[in-house]
Amino acid sequence: MAMHEKDAVLFVCLGNICRSPLAEAAFRSVIDDHEIAPEIDSAGTGSWHVGHPPDLRAQAVARRNGIEIGHFRARRICPEDFERYSHIVVMDHANLETVRKACPPGARAAISLLLDHVPGRAGEAVADPYFGEQEGFDITWRDVRDGAQGLARRLAAGEI
Numbered sequence: 001m002a003m004h005e006k007d008a009v010l011f012v013c014l015g016n017i018c019r020s021p022l023a024e025a026a027f028r029s030v031i032d033d034h035e036i037a038p039e040i041d042s043a044g045t046g047s048w049h050v051g052h053p054p055d056l057r058a059q060a061v062a063r064r065n066g067i068e069i070g071h072f073r074a075r076r077i078c079p080e081d082f083e084r085y086s087h088i089v090v091m092d093h094a095n096l097e098t099v100r101k102a103c104p105p106g107a108r109a110a111i112s113l114l115l116d117h118v119p120g121r122a123g124e125a126v127a128d129p130y131f132g133e134q135e136g137f138d139i140t141w142r143d144v145r146d147g148a149q150g151l152a153r154r155l156a157a158g159e160i
């Protein structure tokens with residue numbers, strides 16, 4: 001398969017400390033299997049956690065799956081992201097609406113929900129585990145892992 005170096009993927013949730021860093025980590029862990037090498041990052045629509053590492057529970061679930069994310073730092077999505085990234089992949093409907101409203105006319109980025117890339121799950125949101133217990137992070141990990149695999153498959157196949 002051909003390398004798609006022009007692809008760049010930004011994962012977005014609300015605070016950039018739970019779902020989007022987990023999606024970024026999951027995607028980084030599967031791209032080599034699909035022979036793609038996009039630029040990858042994550043961001044939030046809010047600024048509450050800018051500069052902070054991911055939630056400790058997100059770090060724990062990533063670590064249990066062999067991935068270290070403690071060095072990630074939250075940032076807020078910015079206008080330049082709509083040109084820098086070919087794909088902005090959002091975790092839920094509220095953030096999808098926020099991202100779509102912020103998107104300048106004619107921007108490069110294709111905007112989608114993460115689970116749109118999983119057969120049979122289009123239109124579904126990745127649940128926000130922030131106000132719950134550790135089990136919620138395990139469910140979120142399964143969702144973002146499935147979404148990351150589906151997104152990587154579609155990018156590698158040139159479908160998106």
